[in-house]
Amino acid sequence: MKSIWSIFKNYIIPIAVGLAIALLIKTYAFSLVKVDGSSMYPNLQNTERxxxxxxxEPKRDNVVVFKAYGVDPRAIDPKILYVKRVIGVPGDTVQYTKSGELLVNNKVVKQDFISKDAQKQGTLQPINKEKTGFDLKSLSKGSEWNSGSVTTVPKGKYFVMGDNREVSNDSRYWGFVPKDKIQGVVKLLPWQNHHEEINR
Structure with missing residues (x-):
């Protein structure tokens, strides 16, 4: 009887406690996500974990993971996750000029996490083939948004874009990401490539 209790106390209980702690950490604190696609290239690679x-709390320039189902009309799988960068938080105005400058609340944002070419050519095309720039009001008139003419990021929502602007399917096409869809903020370890561009 004593040996059974000893086994239970020395092995079963510690294993059960360890598994419970691991489950709590995965549920509420931390998890690994696999990048699917090239929308965050070159800062994140396809299949990278x-x-x-x-x-x-998501902030401007953070890279976030969110559930795309119910956000992007083309995301039909309830489990699909998107990885994008936060450009505008609730209450922000977002504008992109024809010269390739991003303005948030009428202030120029450096965007040193992507190339000048991605800032101009990549961002203005294909969403803005005339290369005249855009703001939230002009984007929200698009057929996918169906939300009238908004001029600021609504309360409890975020405007996001991928770093690989030319191919990224993001807020320019389908609008804002509700806060309750965001699963977490991406952080890279100091020895991982492009950690400075991601850990904003």
Whole structure:
């Protein structure tokens, strides 16, 4: 009888506690996510695994993971996740000029996490073939948004874009990401490539 209790106390209980702690961490604090696609290239690669911190509040320039189902009309799988960069938080105005400058609340954002070519050619095309620039009002008149003419990011929502602007399927096409869809903020370890561009 004593040996059974000893086994239970020394092995079963520690294993059960360890599994419970691991489950709590995965559910509420931290998990790994696999990047699918090239929308965040060159800062994140297709099939790359990245850390996602679940309790962090999304801020401008953060890279976030969110459930695309119910956000992007073409995302028909309830489990599909998108990885994009936060450009505008609730209350922000977002504007892109024909010269390739991003303005948030009428202030120029450096965007040093992507190339000048991606800032201009990549961002203005294909969403803006005339290369005249855009703002939230002009984007929200598109057929996918169906939300009238908004001029600021609504309360509880975020405007996101991929770093590989030329191919990224993002807020320019389908609108804002509700906060309750965001799963967490991506963070890279110091020795991982492009950690400075991701860990904003």
């Amino acid at each position: 990245v850390s996602m911190i679940k309790f962090l």
